[in-house]
Amino acid sequence: MKKLLVSLKKELLLLVSDKMGLLLMYLMPLVLVFIITLVQNSAFKLVNENRLEMLIINHDEGTIGDSLIGHLKHSGDFNVEVLNQLDLSKLKKETLDRRKLISIYIPKDFSKGIHENSKRLSNLLLTEFGVVDAEKTTSIKGSTSQIDYFFDPILQENFRLSILTGVHTIIAGIENEDMIRYLFLDMGYDEIPPHIKNELMARQMPLNPVQIGDGADETLKVPNSSQHNVPAWSIFAMFFMVISLSGNVVKERLSGSFIRLQTIPSAFLMTIFSKILVYLFVALTQLGIMFSIGILVFPHIDLPGLELPDNMLGLMVISLLSAMAAISYSLLIGVYAKTQEQAGGFGAISIMIFAAIGGIWVPSFIMPEYMQSIGKISPLHWCIEGFYSLFLKNGTWTELSGSIVYLLLFIFICQVLTYLKLRIQNYI
Amino acid sequence: MENPIIEVEGVIKYYGNSKEPSLNGINLSIYAGEKFGIFGPNGAGKTTLISILCDILQPTEGSVKYTVENQPLSVADILPQIGFVPQDFAFYAELTAKQNLHFFGGVYGLEKEVCKERTDSLLKTLGLDHVANKRVKTFSGGMKRRINLAIGLIHEPKIVFLDEPTVGVDVQSKMSIIQLLEDLNAKGTTLIYTSHHLREAEDFCSRVALMDHGKIIAVNTVPELLVEHKVANMEELMINLTGKQLRD
Numbered sequence: 066m067k068k069l070l071v072s073l074k075k076e077l078l079l080l081v082s083d084k085m086g087l088l089l090m091y092l093m094p095l096v097l098v099f100i101i102t103l104v105q106n107s108a109f110k111l112v113n114e115n116r117l118e119m120l121i122i123n124h125d126e127g128t129i130g131d132s133l134i135g136h137l138k139h140s141g142d143f144n145v146e147v148l149n150q151l152d153l154s155k156l157k158k159e160t161l162d163r164r165k166l167i168s169i170y171i172p173k174d175f176s177k178g179i180h181e182n183s184k185r186l187s188n189l190l191l192t193e194f195g196v197v198d199a200e201k202t203t204s205i206k207g208s209t210s211q212i213d214y215f216f217d218p219i220l221q222e223n224f225r226l227s228i229l230t231g232v233h234t235i236i237a238g239i240e241n242e243d244m245i246r247y248l249f250l251d252m253g254y255d256e257i258p259p260h261i262k263n264e265l266m267a268r269q270m271p272l273n274p275v276q277i278g279d280g281a282d283e284t285l286k287v288p289n290s291s292q293h294n295v296p297a298w299s300i301f302a303m304f305f306m307v308i309s310l311s312g313n314v315v316k317e318r319l320s321g322s323f324i325r326l327q328t329i330p331s332a333f334l335m336t337i338f339s340k341i342l343v344y345l346f347v348a349l350t351q352l353g354i355m356f357s358i359g360i361l362v363f364p365h366i367d368l369p370g371l372e373l374p375d376n377m378l379g380l381m382v383i384s385l386l387s388a389m390a391a392i393s394y395s396l397l398i399g400v401y402a403k404t405q406e407q408a409g410g411f412g413a414i415s416i417m418i419f420a421a422i423g424g425i426w427v428p429s430f431i432m433p434e435y436m437q438s439i440g441k442i443s444p445l446h447w448c449i450e451g452f453y454s455l456f457l458k459n460g461t462w463t464e465l466s467g468s469i470v471y472l473l474l475f476i477f478i479c480q481v482l483t484y485l486k487l488r489i490q491n492y493i
Numbered sequence: 494m495e496n497p498i499i500e501v502e503g504v505i506k507y508y509g510n511s512k513e514p515s516l517n518g519i520n521l522s523i524y525a526g527e528k529f530g531i532f533g534p535n536g537a538g539k540t541t542l543i544s545i546l547c548d549i550l551q552p553t554e555g556s557v558k559y560t561v562e563n564q565p566l567s568v569a570d571i572l573p574q575i576g577f578v579p580q581d582f583a584f585y586a587e588l589t590a591k592q593n594l595h596f597f598g599g600v601y602g603l604e605k606e607v608c609k610e611r612t613d614s615l616l617k618t619l620g621l622d623h624v625a626n627k628r629v630k631t632f633s634g635g636m637k638r639r640i641n642l643a644i645g646l647i648h649e650p651k652i653v654f655l656d657e658p659t660v661g662v663d664v665q666s667k668m669s670i671i672q673l674l675e676d677l678n679a680k681g682t683t684l685i686y687t688s689h690h691l692r693e694a695e696d697f698c699s700r701v702a703l704m705d706h707g708k709i710i711a712v713n714t715v716p717e718l719l720v721e722h723k724v725a726n727m728e729e730l731m732i733n734l735t736g737k738q739l740r741d
Contacts, residue, residue, distance in 0.1 A: 071599030082587040321583030328547045328577040332600040
C-alpha cells in the first residue's frame, strides 16, 4: 500500500509538471465543446425548429396576397419580413444582402388571377353538372399571373422542394376555398354556409407524429446539440490523453527508469497500476467538468442544458469503461511506440480518425451506411453509443449491453497486447 | 574458502534471432566486499552481463546464484539488496532531486523518516544539497550522473552494480563518485563496476575481469595481471588481449 501511495504521488507530480498535456486534456475539450455546441446548435435549430428566413414583396392589389402572408407566418415554418416598397428587380440582391434563404414576389394581379382561376374552375364544374350555360363559362379567361421564388444557393434541392411544396399547399388551400366560394355564389348563395366552411376547415386527415424509441414513449427525449456534444467531446478529451500518457510511458522506457524499476521488487507493476489510477482520475474529472458545464452553464448561454439520465449506475459504468478504454489504448501506444514523437503523432492522428468515423465530430446517423459500418471499429463509437442510449433513449441495460461488451473486449485486447509487449521486453 | 556472493555458471545469451551470442559461456565468481571491475571494448558484453546479474535480462543458458552470509538466496530475495546504477540516466527529469530519491526510496519500502534522512545525507555527500529542490532536467551532466548514482544507493544495498558510473563527467564529479564508492566499500558493500576508463581499474578495482566477444578472457587482480602478461599498464594489456581492430 505504501509503495502504491508513493507511485501515485510520483505520477501526480509528473502529471502536474506536464503543463501542455494538462491543457490538451482539460482546456482543449472545454473550448471545443463550447464552440462546436454553439455552431451545431444553430444547425439543430435550422433543422428542428425549421424557421427559415423569408423576404416577401407584396404588390397584390387584392386581399389574397395578405392572406398568403398570414398563412406563411402562421405556419411556424418561416420568419417573414415584408418589404413592399421594393420592386422585383431588387429582390434577388435584397435576399442575399438581408441573409434570407428564400424570397417571394407577389404580383399586383395575384388576387385577381386567383379569383379568375377559381371562377373559371367553378363555372366548368357547374357547366359539367348542367347548372350554368357553357357559353358563360367560355367567356371567363384563366389567369397567367405567377409568383416568383428566389432561393439562396446553399439550400439543398430536397429542402428547396419541401419549401415549395409547403408554399404551394398554402396557395392551393386559398384557391380551393375561393373556388368553393364561387361555386356557392354561382348557385345563388351570398357566401359559403358557415357549417360547410367549418367542415372545410377541419377536413384534413390528421397526422400523428411519433418518434421511434426502444423504451416507453413518455420517457423518450428529443436529441439536442448538448446531448450529442457534451458526451462526444468528453470522450474525445479522454482519448486525447494518449499524447500525455503514451508519451509518459515512452519517456520512462527510453530514459531507463523502467529498467531501474525492474530491479525493484513489484515496483514496475505498481508504477503501471498507479498510472492507470491517476489517468482514471483525470478521465473522470474531465467527464465531470464537461457534464457540469453542460448542466450548469449551457442554459445560461442560450444552449440546451444537459439533463442527466435516470440510469445513473449505467452512466457510471459507461463513463468508467470509456475511461478505461482510453487508458488501455494509451498504454498500448506507449509500450509499442519507439519514440515520444511517434507515440504523440500516431496517438493523436489515430484518435482523430477514430473520432471522425466513430460519430464524435458529426453524429453517425447522418453518415452514409458504409461509413456507419466502418465506424463500428472505433472504440469512441461505442462510448458515444452508450451515452446516446443513456441520454436519448432510456438507457436500459439491454440498450447498453452492446457498448459494454465491445468496450470490455477492447480494453481486454489492449491490456493483453500491452502485457505481451512488456513480457517480451522482460519488464514483467 | 568463503562462498562467492555471486556465482555465474555457463551463462550464454542470444538476443532475438541473432546467431552470434552476446555472452558465450561466462563463468565467474565475485566475493563479498570486492570492488570487481568488468572491462572490455564496445560490444564485449559488459552491459548484458550486468543486466543478467540484476535480473533485468534472462540468460539463454546457464545460471546465476547468490549467496549472502552463506545463505543461498533466490532472485526475489536478492533484488531488495541490489543497487543498480545504469549507464543511462534512469530518473524522472521533471521531478526534483529530492522527489526522485523519495520516490525510489519509497518503492524500496523505506520508512518516510529513514528515506528523508538518507536523501539528505546522499545529496550532501554528492554535493547536490543546494539543488535538492530543483528539477533534475536543469542539472549539468555531472550532477545528473551523481543523482543517478544516489538513487541506486538510497536503500543501502549490499551489492551495487555500476554501469559506467563516471562516463561523461568532469574530474571533480568523478572524484566525488569514486570517493563515495570507496566509502561504501569500506563499510562492506560489494561493488561490481564496468568502465572504459582502464586507469580506474588500476586505481579502484580489487579484481578485474576482461571481456571480449562475449567471453571472459582474463580475471585477476590488476598487479597480477600485469605481471602475468608482462605489460606495464592496463591499456597495454587490453590491446595485447583484444587487438587494435576498431569495434562497433
